[in-house]
Amino acid sequence: MDLRKEILRENSREHTLRIADWVSVDARRVTQLVQVFLHDEYRVVQRAAWIISYVAHKSPALIVPHLPAMVQRMDDAGIPIAVKRNVTRVLQFLPIPPDLHGPVMHHCFALLENPKETTAVRAFSMTVLANLAQEYPDIRNEIRIILEDQLTQKNGPGFVTRAKKVLKML
Known part of the structure; x- marks a missing residue:
């Protein structure tokens, strides 16, 4: 084929x-x-x-x-939204190799903090970060601060629902 x-x-x-x-x-x-x-x-x-x-x-x-x-591709400028959305979607469910934890956290924090990013990408990023927080408890507070700040801003219901769920996980 x-x-x-x-x-x-x-x-x-x-x-x-x-x-x-x-x-x-x-x-x-x-x-x-x-x-x-x-x-x-x-x-x-x-x-x-x-x-x-x-x-x-x-x-x-x-x-x-x-x-x-896939994670390295996230470094490229102007990547299609489909790449960001699906890389972060996949990272939610797969075991991330330890050598990728740093780059994945970097990308997910940047995507989560960007109010211009799509709701799906931001939601997937917060789940990836919450999963990594199980292994790196030091990032929990940073995630919590970002999410609490984001909840005071205008965000769609999908973002709000996921943020509340992640905050409970933390």
Whole structure:
């Protein structure tokens, strides 16, 4: 299967799940998907991101080796929102290798503090940080201060709900 062509062929949940099923049984296919996700044009990246989120749930062990490249991509200026959203979404559910804890915290704090960032990216970032706070209790207070400040500002219901949940976790 030409993965890129297949990704562009149709944009539906059923098609996405079909591709995710095909990809999630072979590490080489996952590598190919991650390369498309990290380096293709916006529309392809957006669709590949959706597939990656399903593959991460279905075969998390196949995604973990690609986390360094995914986290590193977060350093690039002007990355598509689909990359930020799906990298942070995946990081919520996968074990993050210890050598990535620092860069992940850096990115998630920056995303969480940015009021111009989308609600989904900020919500996923706060969950990733709350998960890391289990291992690094020193960051709990910083997360709490940011969230309490953000709750005094105008934020959507999705952000408020997630923030209250994370504050309880902390």
